[in-house]
Amino acid sequence: MSQRRRLAISRPVTGACGKTGSWRVFSPLIDREKCNACGLCAMYCPEAAISEDLAIDYDFCKGCGICANECPKKAVSMEREDK
Amino acid sequence: MTEIPREEYILKCTSACAGCGGTLSLRYVLKAAGRDTILVVPACCTSVIQGTYPNTAFNIPVYNVAFASAAACASGMSTALRAAGKKTHVIVYAGDGGTVDIGIQALSGAFERGTDFLYICYDNEAYGNTGMQRSGATPLGARTTTTPAGKTQPKKDLDAIVAAHKPPYMATACPAYPKDLFQKVEKALSYRGPTFIHILSPCPPGWRFSTEKTVEMGKLAVRTGMWVLYEREQGKVTINGPSKAAMVKPLPAEEYLRAQGRFGGISAEAVSRMKDDAAALAQRLQKEEKGIC
Numbered sequence: 001m002s003q004r005r006r007l008a009i010s011r012p013v014t015g016a017c018g019k020t021g022s023w024r025v026f027s028p029l030i031d032r033e034k035c036n037a038c039g040l041c042a043m044y045c046p047e048a049a050i051s052e053d054l055a056i057d058y059d060f061c062k063g064c065g066i067c068a069n070e071c072p073k074k075a076v077s078m079e080r081e082d083k
Numbered sequence: 084m085t086e087i088p089r090e091e092y093i094l095k096c097t098s099a100c101a102g103c104g105g106t107l108s109l110r111y112v113l114k115a116a117g118r119d120t121i122l123v124v125p126a127c128c129t130s131v132i133q134g135t136y137p138n139t140a141f142n143i144p145v146y147n148v149a150f151a152s153a154a155a156c157a158s159g160m161s162t163a164l165r166a167a168g169k170k171t172h173v174i175v176y177a178g179d180g181g182t183v184d185i186g187i188q189a190l191s192g193a194f195e196r197g198t199d200f201l202y203i204c205y206d207n208e209a210y211g212n213t214g215m216q217r218s219g220a221t222p223l224g225a226r227t228t229t230t231p232a233g234k235t236q237p238k239k240d241l242d243a244i245v246a247a248h249k250p251p252y253m254a255t256a257c258p259a260y261p262k263d264l265f266q267k268v269e270k271a272l273s274y275r276g277p278t279f280i281h282i283l284s285p286c287p288p289g290w291r292f293s294t295e296k297t298v299e300m301g302k303l304a305v306r307t308g309m310w311v312l313y314e315r316e317q318g319k320v321t322i323n324g325p326s327k328a329a330m331v332k333p334l335p336a337e338e339y340l341r342a343q344g345r346f347g348g349i350s351a352e353a354v355s356r357m358k359d360d361a362a363a364l365a366q367r368l369q370k371e372e373k374g375i376c
Binding site for chain 2: 009017023044064
């Protein structure tokens, strides 16, 4: 075991690159009234930060805006963060 | 229709740029490949975005190797696994620099030996990881940090080079069509022998467009005919739906080129040459599909 530990092996962890949500300038907000739950936003999210029930994980969402751009119902809006 | 599994093999979150096309592609590649997979990654964006030691965001075994050796390494790994009676998928996930320039001799060698692995080239048309230097895959007229006035040579036809090795399966894909990409990876892994998938991966900082347009840019590339989605099974070409539609009624190529900052100063001759090349490729593929040549 002690020998094994010397090998340079990385272990999978959530948040291996820190909380990337701090990169965000604009935050996506889903308007549930307009949303028809097609799931395209979750499908196209490069980081899989949108869950199956379309809840956005703001700890990790980088604010790229693909979800807002691809939403056929225009139910996702990008709001500027006040930091 | 194929159901895409919910399981994610990339944990939140990689350090890829916002709106990265390469990460989006990798999500679907790993969903199609499943848990029993080893990823071989040469120097490229994917070797950087995993996170810092001792942590990694990738929930499958990843072997990071030197730039030129990805295909050779995967080929050896797959031979060893098959000798041990294991069916583990070996997938190379390499950038365009590591495929068309530096890794091409290892790629050619491994395809000639015919070992059982899948080589995926995700192509953002420059060395993105080191700050967008030109590569062999950079298209004509594109500005990069080493071609500030636009590249004067056309893109290397990698697919023709790979097709010359007569692999059992090869395809092109784009993350703007994730289901298509998913099915192609599944199909490639079902074949024994070396298989190849070439993914056009839009890159917001490198191509100079805003981050939300990644998927839109991928769709534009296909709809303008600048990128053709097709697959070649045992030598038989099939052009996929979106590209078939684009061949009947293409959007003007300018729509794709104008949307990107890297084509800012492109000359009219370069545009017409790119259009001619795209038309010639479309014609060649249509002929091959019908079995004429």
